Every structure is written in structure tokens, then in C-alpha cells.
Amino acid sequence: MSVVESVVSCRVADSFRVQMVSGMFDVSLDEKLTDRFAIELPLDDDWQVGLIVGRSGSGKSSIAAKAFGSQVYRGFRWPKRKAIVDAFPEPLETREIVRLLISVGLSSPPAWCKPHHVLSTGEQFRADLAMSLSSSDSLVAFDEYTSVVDRRTAQIGSAALRKSIDAGHIDKQFVAVTCHRDIARWLQPDWVADMESGRLTRRRLRRPQLDLQIRAGNHQHWPLFAKHHYLDPRLNPAARAFVATLDQQPVAICAVLNHFRKDAFRVTRLVTLPSFQGMGIGGALLDGVAAHLVEEEEAQLVSISGSHPAVIHHCNASPKWEFHNLKKTGRRASGFFREHPDWKVSLGRAVASFHYRS
Structure with a gap:
């Protein structure tokens, strides 16, 4: 001293x-x-x-x-x-x-x-x-x-x-x-x-607990998060949205799409508002949505692909997600994205894919 x-x-x-x-x-x-x-x-x-x-x-x-x-x-x-x-x-x-x-x-x-x-x-x-x-x-x-x-x-x-x-x-x-x-x-x-x-x-105080709630959302929630997504500010019309709230205020959103078959889903959007980033809220929402789809809706597969370092770090560090593959140059447009060439795809950038462990 x-x-x-x-x-x-x-x-x-x-x-x-x-x-x-x-x-x-x-x-x-x-x-x-x-x-x-x-x-x-x-x-x-x-x-x-x-x-x-x-x-x-x-x-x-x-x-x-x-x-x-x-x-x-x-x-x-x-x-x-x-x-x-x-x-x-x-x-x-x-x-x-x-x-x-x-x-x-x-x-x-x-x-x-x-x-x-x-x-x-x-x-x-x-x-x-x-x-x-x-x-x-x-x-x-x-x-x-x-x-x-x-x-x-x-x-x-x-x-x-x-x-x-x-x-x-x-x-x-x-x-x-x-x-x-x-x-x-x-x-x-x-x-x-x-x-x-x-x-x-000399002491380390105990951090307050965040009471994070996850509920079904809709496309009306998306405009609040759109400008903070690092790719396309639009949301696929067929996507389902889930919203995380703190004190009844939306702080993060996760959107999923059916992935080629009825019982498979892929995460297409995951966004946390800037004021609430860094606390793991996005990762908690991702895990919560994946668990709901597997346990409540009997999904056989839930996957996420992305290049954002925070998403990749969360999935790599979590026992709930398993690394699937890495596409160093991304993926070409198919399906909806082939019909709508103005929507961004991952072609040209490295993308890591993970599957949720049920």
C-alpha cells in the first residue's frame, strides 16, 4: 500500500x-x-x-x-x-x-x-x-x-x-x-x-443480475435493429423473429428461417442494440431461441452461419454449439437470394457455420 x-x-x-x-x-x-x-x-x-x-x-x-x-x-x-x-x-x-x-x-x-x-x-x-x-x-x-x-x-x-x-x-x-x-x-x-x-x-462487489426475457416478436420490431446489422438492413419476409427484453424494452432480436426442410432452422439475423452490447445478451438470446426450437418445436437442426467475431467466439466457446464448417469465400446465392440479387449474401467473405447440440 x-x-x-x-x-x-x-x-x-x-x-x-x-x-x-x-x-x-x-x-x-x-x-x-x-x-x-x-x-x-x-x-x-x-x-x-x-x-x-x-x-x-x-x-x-x-x-x-x-x-x-x-x-x-x-x-x-x-x-x-x-x-x-x-x-x-x-x-x-x-x-x-x-x-x-x-x-x-x-x-x-x-x-x-x-x-x-x-x-x-x-x-x-x-x-x-x-x-x-x-x-x-x-x-x-x-x-x-x-x-x-x-x-x-x-x-x-x-x-x-x-x-x-x-x-x-x-x-x-x-x-x-x-x-x-x-x-x-x-x-x-x-x-x-x-x-x-x-x-x-478492498472487495469485489457482486454484479446485479439482468432479468432478460425472450418472447416471440414480429417484423414490426425489426426497424429498431435494422441499421445496426452489419450486412443487409432488410429482414426476409418469411423469417420468424424472437425479441429479448430488459425492463420490458427490446434490446436484441434473433430471426430464423426454415432451412430447406420443415424441421430445420437457420439463424438469419442476430442483433443487439449498441447500448447493450458486450454483456453476452446476443449469445443468451441465440441459445434461448435454439433451445426453444429444439425442445418445444422438435426441430432436428438449428444452425447459424456468420463472420462476425463476437458470434464466432460465442459459438466456439459454448458447449451448446458445434463447429460445422468454414467457407473461406462464402456461399453463392440460392433460392430466395437468387431471385432477389439486390440482397447481400456471404460470397467473397469467410463464413463459419455451427450446429446447435440438442
């Missing part, structure tokens, strides 16, 4: 008015314009995630600067005309950038190809988070963490970050510096430095 102390002061610009104020209120300006902050931090201990929290003016940013110096991330000047994937450091390979973006819950390829300033506030926060983690430093302290996003986005984003750190996708120590206490249970820090009480606590 180390006690970190920071002294912040500013020089007095002496003037007649300043002297008048000092005399009117009997204020010793030399004393009042100096702030001292001190708190114990576990700088030399073994940990993954830390949290420095306190109201504005409590000294959290000053302590972070004193403790972590240049490792404090205070924002990035994103180029206005470049896609966010092009703004990352040159030495990073595209696959590494994509992995970083997915690990913080920014899993939408269309968003990766847009400039930072056109993204939603929640997407901008996650892009900033990914940029901070692209540093070569072994530790990153993120100042003003979640200060500009709504609280639900802040909570889900914090849970997604912790999930990726626990899974080993992010190999860094991370310190959140924030005035918001509501993210603590979602980020699950290994230690919390409370600037208002001046106390350091």
Missing part, C-alpha cells in the same frame, strides 16, 4: 478587487487557494480493476494524476474525416483494433467505419474506452469515466469491460476515475478509493 498525496494550488492575480474581496470576508487567499488531497492506494499489489470515486472537487483527478501520471487517459482528438478504425495507432493490426472494439461492447461494424463525431454518445464513450486500452502501457486510468453517458449505458459498458478483462481479452490494469457510484457493482473493482471518506476498501 502507498499513500498518494497531491497539493493543488494557484497563484493569486493581485488586484484592487481581489484585495477588496479578501478584506470584506477576511479571507486568507494564500490558504484558500491551496488544496491538499491524500489517500491510500494499492499501487504495488496484485489487482485488475480499481475505482477512484468522489464528487466534483474531491481531488480524484489530482490523485490519479499524481499516482499514474501519463497513464491517465483524458480524451483523444479524433480526426473528423476518418473512420474510427483508422484513428488507432498505426502499429496495431486491424484484427487487434476490432478485438478491442468488441471487448468494450462496440460490436457494430458499421459504427467502426464511421467518424467518431457521428456516433451516438454511448458509442463515442466505448470508442474512447477502446482507444485508451490501445496504449502500450500496462495500466490505464480513465478520467471522467462514464460522465457523458446515460446511466444504463454506463452500467452495461462497465460490465462489458469487466467481462473482457476477466476473460483475458484485455491484458491491462484499469482504473476508473469517476463521480458516479452507480457503476461500482457493474465494474466490480478489486479496490475502491473513496475521496469523500478518504478510505480505501
Whole structure:
């Protein structure tokens, strides 16, 4: 343990008015314009995630600067005309950038190809988070963490970050510096430095459970998700939709089509809204729909084919899905897609296929 102390002061610009104020209120300006902050931090201990929290003016940013110096991330000047994937450091390979973006819950390829300033506030926060983690430093302290996003986005984003750190996708120590206490249970820090009480606590809070509900949907739900799908924004007229909801609000959709025969289905669309990405909601919906089709509708086969890294990772890691094949150049159009050549198919890109284990 180390006690970190920071002294912040500013020089007095002496003037007649300043002297008048000092005399009117009997204020010793030399004393009042100096702030001292001190708190114990576990700088030399073994940990993954830390949290420095306190109201504005409590000294959290000053302590972070004193403790972590240049490792404090205070924002990035994103180029206005470049896609966010092009703004990352040159030495990073595209696959590494994509992995970083997915690990913080920014899993939408269309968003990766847009400039930072056109993204939603929640997407901008996650892009900033990914940029901070692209540093070569072994530790990153993120100042003003979640200060500009709504609280639900802040909570889900914090849970997604912790999930990726626990899974080993992010190999860094991370310190959140924030005035918001509501993210603590979602980020699950290994230690919390409370600037208002001046106390350091070592514990990992239990993350709240998400009450995810899955129900039958319809094509009227699709417009909410269409622009976030990485291929075609349209939904096949013959597709059946299932919707995942949190607090009775739709957050993800899964659509299936009969696959050549009556008792076989293939997943044709799987989309999670950006604010809820990174928590495994899409994977939970996929598993739930597949289980329903097999157990309740006696499907003999449920399959999914795709090239999105998050889908492939989920199916590879899950005992419920079995790898079937890999088509390195995709598949040519057939059936409906041959009759509608304006609809996108997988030709020209690698596609992995998986079958659900019944």
C-alpha cells in the first residue's frame, strides 16, 4: 500500500478587487487557494480493476494524476474525416483494433467505419474506452469515466469491460476515475478509493443480475435493429423473429428461417442494440431461441452461419454449439437470394457455420 498525496494550488492575480474581496470576508487567499488531497492506494499489489470515486472537487483527478501520471487517459482528438478504425495507432493490426472494439461492447461494424463525431454518445464513450486500452502501457486510468453517458449505458459498458478483462481479452490494469457510484457493482473493482471518506476498501462487489426475457416478436420490431446489422438492413419476409427484453424494452432480436426442410432452422439475423452490447445478451438470446426450437418445436437442426467475431467466439466457446464448417469465400446465392440479387449474401467473405447440440 502507498499513500498518494497531491497539493493543488494557484497563484493569486493581485488586484484592487481581489484585495477588496479578501478584506470584506477576511479571507486568507494564500490558504484558500491551496488544496491538499491524500489517500491510500494499492499501487504495488496484485489487482485488475480499481475505482477512484468522489464528487466534483474531491481531488480524484489530482490523485490519479499524481499516482499514474501519463497513464491517465483524458480524451483523444479524433480526426473528423476518418473512420474510427483508422484513428488507432498505426502499429496495431486491424484484427487487434476490432478485438478491442468488441471487448468494450462496440460490436457494430458499421459504427467502426464511421467518424467518431457521428456516433451516438454511448458509442463515442466505448470508442474512447477502446482507444485508451490501445496504449502500450500496462495500466490505464480513465478520467471522467462514464460522465457523458446515460446511466444504463454506463452500467452495461462497465460490465462489458469487466467481462473482457476477466476473460483475458484485455491484458491491462484499469482504473476508473469517476463521480458516479452507480457503476461500482457493474465494474466490480478489486479496490475502491473513496475521496469523500478518504478510505480505501478492498472487495469485489457482486454484479446485479439482468432479468432478460425472450418472447416471440414480429417484423414490426425489426426497424429498431435494422441499421445496426452489419450486412443487409432488410429482414426476409418469411423469417420468424424472437425479441429479448430488459425492463420490458427490446434490446436484441434473433430471426430464423426454415432451412430447406420443415424441421430445420437457420439463424438469419442476430442483433443487439449498441447500448447493450458486450454483456453476452446476443449469445443468451441465440441459445434461448435454439433451445426453444429444439425442445418445444422438435426441430432436428438449428444452425447459424456468420463472420462476425463476437458470434464466432460465442459459438466456439459454448458447449451448446458445434463447429460445422468454414467457407473461406462464402456461399453463392440460392433460392430466395437468387431471385432477389439486390440482397447481400456471404460470397467473397469467410463464413463459419455451427450446429446447435440438442
